[in-house]
Amino acid sequence: MNKLIAAIFSIVIFAVAAFAGGKEVPPVRTNYYEVNFDPAKIAPYTLEDPLTFLDGSKVTTPEQWKIRRQEILDIFAREMYGQQPPLPETVIIETIEENQLTLGGFGMRSQYKMYFRADKSGPVIYWLVIAPQYVKKPAPVIMFLNYGGNQTLLNDSQVLIPETPENWLRPYRITASRGALLAPEHYYHFPIQTILSAGYAVVSACYKNVSPDPDIEEKNPDFQQHNFACSGVFELWGKRDESRTDNITALGAWAWVLSRGVDLVEKLPYLDAGKVAVTGCSRLGKAALLAAARDERFAVCVPIQSGGGGATLAKRDFGENIATQMQMFTHWYCKAYKKYERNPAKLLTFDQHLLVAAIAPRRLLIGGFDRAWFDTEGEFLACKAASPVWEFLGKPGLPTTVYPDSYEIGAIGKYLGYYRRTGGHGLAGFDWWQLLHFAAEE
Numbered sequence: 128m129n130k131l132i133a134a135i136f137s138i139v140i141f142a143v144a145a146f147a148g149g150k151e152v153p154p155v156r157t158n159y160y161e162v163n164f165d166p167a168k169i170a171p172y173t174l175e176d177p178l179t180f181l182d183g184s185k186v187t188t189p190e191q192w193k194i195r196r197q198e199i200l201d202i203f204a205r206e207m208y209g210q211q212p213p214l215p216e217t218v219i220i221e222t223i224e225e226n227q228l229t230l231g232g233f234g235m236r237s238q239y240k241m242y243f244r245a246d247k248s249g250p251v252i253y254w255l256v257i258a259p260q261y262v263k264k265p266a267p268v269i270m271f272l273n274y275g276g277n278q279t280l281l282n283d284s285q286v287l288i289p290e291t292p293e294n295w296l297r298p299y300r301i302t303a304s305r306g307a308l309l310a311p312e313h314y315y316h317f318p319i320q321t322i323l324s325a326g327y328a329v330v331s332a333c334y335k336n337v338s339p340d341p342d343i344e345e346k347n348p349d350f351q352q353h354n355f356a357c358s359g360v361f362e363l364w365g366k367r368d369e370s371r372t373d374n375i376t377a378l379g380a381w382a383w384v385l386s387r388g389v390d391l392v393e394k395l396p397y398l399d400a401g402k403v404a405v406t407g408c409s410r411l412g413k414a415a416l417l418a419a420a421r422d423e424r425f426a427v428c429v430p431i432q433s434g435g436g437g438a439t440l441a442k443r444d445f446g447e448n449i450a451t452q453m454q455m456f457t458h459w460y461c462k463a464y465k466k467y468e469r470n471p472a473k474l475l476t477f478d479q480h481l482l483v484a485a486i487a488p489r490r491l492l493i494g495g496f497d498r499a500w501f502d503t504e505g506e507f508l509a510c511k512a513a514s515p516v517w518e519f520l521g522k523p524g525l526p527t528t529v530y531p532d533s534y535e536i537g538a539i540g541k542y543l544g545y546y547r548r549t550g551g552h553g554l555a556g557f558d559w560w561q562l563l564h565f566a567a568e569e
Contacts, residue, residue, distance in 0.1 A: 438483060
């Protein structure tokens with residue numbers, strides 16, 4: 128037991144360093160809690176063919192791919208991310224303000240409250256929309272959840288900080304000051320003017336306003352993962368049956384609200400609902416990937432540094448692994464996923480390349496991070512294994528099978544792409560440049 132406690136403590140210390148862009152110090156583990164950073168110790172594994180049904184039959188037509196895609200989504204719902212939340216009773220959008228000039232008149236700021244019950248009871252999501260003023264037609268959209276509140280994206284004092292229960296918007300890796308993420312030196316940087324200059328609108332909400340994201344070390348029982356994470360929009364889905372192994376998870380809730388963001392875009396005539404690109408970094412990159420896999424209305428998906436539980440292969444068991452995920456983030460994954468932690472290479476009957484494939488034939492760009500904990504080579508291999516689905520559906524797949532060096536863009540194709548970079552953990556200028564260029568391709 129003492130070894131296990133020490134192991135868990137070392138995970139937390141390492142994760143904090145990794146998320147903050149600090150020096151990498153591999154945690155000490157025993158048994159299946161040990162983290163592997165040696166490529167020579169990756170056990171042999173086999174990846175399932177995304178174009179083969181569970182019964183062994185082959186996908187031979189695009190119509191059959193739709194059935195196989197749903198089969199894949201059902202696997203992830205049962206075994207990893209929990210069941211997909213149901214559609215809301217209704218979606219009511221209340222305008223707080225609309226088309227107010229911002230950023231020196233270059234952009235237009237709008238804010239909306241979104242309710243999910245006819246009587247407006249229960250959870251409410253606050254959306255911030257920033258659109259370019261000089262676009263002559265409905266603007267395409269870059270959508271993401273933010274970490275610290277909508278006010279971090281603009282300096283404007285009019286941007287609301289939602290009234291939420293204690294601890295919901297507690298700062299997490301970023302300051303809560305207005306416009307904090309406009310600063311280019313910040314390791315999470317949102318260059319709103321650059322995005323607007325490319326002709327895109329920004330649509331964002333704070334992820335903690337959706338489902339709080341408690342730390343594993345939280346001491347107050349009212350705010351610990353097993354209960355506090357299941358507040359927010361979870362109120363819409365009734366009392367949880369804790370005997371189930373496939374309950375809705377926080378990642379599922381964040382992905383669900385991204386889909387509600389598309390509901391908002393569809394109702395705003397100045398935005399183009401047919402051209403919505405969803406993105407996010409780290410845990411919110413995982414949420415973006417899951418949202419795009421589940422909701423075909425997302426035309427483009429660009430998850431950045433999503434790592435373990437996102438785009439990287441779990442069977443490689445390199446860097447962050449299922450055991451560390453299930454110890455540190457009990458609210459991100461459903462209970463069923465825990466049974467694979469002892470030996471992912473042998474026990475897993477699916478892997479993240481299937482989730483990647485579920486986005487085909489739409490456009491997907493994976494942004495990787497050169498830190499062993501994130502196993503970005505596993506992300507590239509997931510793209511490589513999923514690429515045949517794009518080709519089967521008549522779209523170009525991954526341009527190369529060669530793992531690219533950092534900052535090389537030779538693996539970025541028109542519909543499926545991958546790149547990686549060094550530096551800090553977050554969204555940097557290089558990421559935004561690749562995202563905007565990729566999203567602009569027709």
